[in-house]
Amino acid sequence: MEAPLGDDVFGDDPTVNRLQARAAEIFGFEAGLLFPSGTQSNLAALMSHCQRGEEVILGMEAHSYRYEAGGVAVLGSIQPQAIANRPDGSLDLAEVEAAIKPDDPHFAKTRLLALENTISGRVIKRNYLEQAIGLAKRRNLATHLDGARICNAAVALKTSVKELCAGFDSVSACLSKGLGAPAGTVLLGNSSLIQNARRARKILGGAMRQAGVIAAAGLYALEHNVERLEEDHRNAEALASGLRGLGLAVEQHTNMVFVQIPPESVSALAEHLKQQEILVLPGARMRLVTHLDVDAAGVERALSAFRAFHGASAPAGRQARSR
Numbered sequence: 242m243e244a245p246l247g248d249d250v251f252g253d254d255p256t257v258n259r260l261q262a263r264a265a266e267i268f269g270f271e272a273g274l275l276f277p278s279g280t281q282s283n284l285a286a287l288m289s290h291c292q293r294g295e296e297v298i299l300g301m302e303a304h305s306y307r308y309e310a311g312g313v314a315v316l317g318s319i320q321p322q323a324i325a326n327r328p329d330g331s332l333d334l335a336e337v338e339a340a341i342k343p344d345d346p347h348f349a350k351t352r353l354l355a356l357e358n359t360i361s362g363r364v365i366k367r368n369y370l371e372q373a374i375g376l377a378k379r380r381n382l383a384t385h386l387d388g389a390r391i392c393n394a395a396v397a398l399k400t401s402v403k404e405l406c407a408g409f410d411s412v413s414a415c416l417s418k419g420l421g422a423p424a425g426t427v428l429l430g431n432s433s434l435i436q437n438a439r440r441a442r443k444i445l446g447g448a449m450r451q452a453g454v455i456a457a458a459g460l461y462a463l464e465h466n467v468e469r470l471e472e473d474h475r476n477a478e479a480l481a482s483g484l485r486g487l488g489l490a491v492e493q494h495t496n497m498v499f500v501q502i503p504p505e506s507v508s509a510l511a512e513h514l515k516q517q518e519i520l521v522l523p524g525a526r527m528r529l530v531t532h533l534d535v536d537a538a539g540v541e542r543a544l545s546a547f548r549a550f551h552g553a554s555a556p557a558g559r560q561a562r563s564r
């Protein structure tokens with residue numbers, strides 16, 4: 242609330258400038274640019290790398306492909322060439338290479354390889370990223386990383402975001418989500434990429450005026466809330482292990498827990514949890530996420546709610562009612 246403000250459309254909001262400079266330093270890039278959301282930052286990055294009619298290779302599970310309303314095609318006029326993600330979230334690099342189009346007027350020009358880390362919580366390791374960046378360089382492609390949750394990956398790997406992001410031409414990192422800011426994403430790249438992204442951001446309606454109020458929260462998040470992500474990962478582990486104890490099939494990666502729920506129970510369970518102020522992404526593979534507002538007691542509360550639903554500790558007569 243006390244952040245010094247200016248007009249970021251003219252580039253003179255001191256708090257936004259401070260955040261962008263600090264983020265560039267932390268991530269090891271020449272420049273940074275604040276966006277209202279990760280969706281917009283990804284799209285502006287892709288629009289900065291690719292001209293109309295050019296192509297990006299990315300995973301079928303990539304947020305930019307699957308969960309951003311097709312913006313890459315709709316607003317970017319960019320052709321997405323999607324490749325199936327492997328179970329660990331990575332792309333088979335032989336498949337990536339085979340998808341690169343020859344220089345022939347029949348084909349869109351392949352310009353960019355876009356990866357995501359973490360992807361649905363799964364951490365992509367540095368040696369894979371190096372191979373992917375190496376392939377892209379050899380084949381003259383630029384590289385973008387959707388690092389909405391890159392700090393979770395760095396903390397899980399006990400490395401810095403700078404080391405984990407080295408070699409990418411652009412990285413989009415969210416200040417919201419695990420880091421806890423109410424809004425905001427920074428895009429990192431070299432100065433000329435960021436200059437292009439500034440234009441794309443204007444086209445997309447993301448240039449904000451006194452945006453320092455958002456940047457101040459983002460700066461706080463970057464400086465105070467990264468190391469503590471380890472706590473979220475530990476809480477997610479405890480949640481996963483408690484749910485396994487109830488006989489449920491559970492997968493856990495960093496701060497995300499996925500639980501297999503019989504389809505016919507999904508909405509009743511989600512409603513039961515909601516009544517206890519536990520919000521989940523409902524589905525047969527229900528997603529639960531830990532974050533800085535969930536402590537060990539919160540995990541215990543979530544487990545009790547699951548236990549009550551499954552009637553683990555309740556007599557048979559009460560089981561039916563609790564469902």
Ligand SMILES: Cc1ncc(COP(=O)(O)O)c(C=O)c1O
Nearest residue numbers: 278279280281304357387389390
């Ligand atoms: C990997 C990834 N990329 C991008 C986004 C989009 O971020 P936002 O919701 O800020 O638009 C998300 C949101 O969950 C995400 O998980």
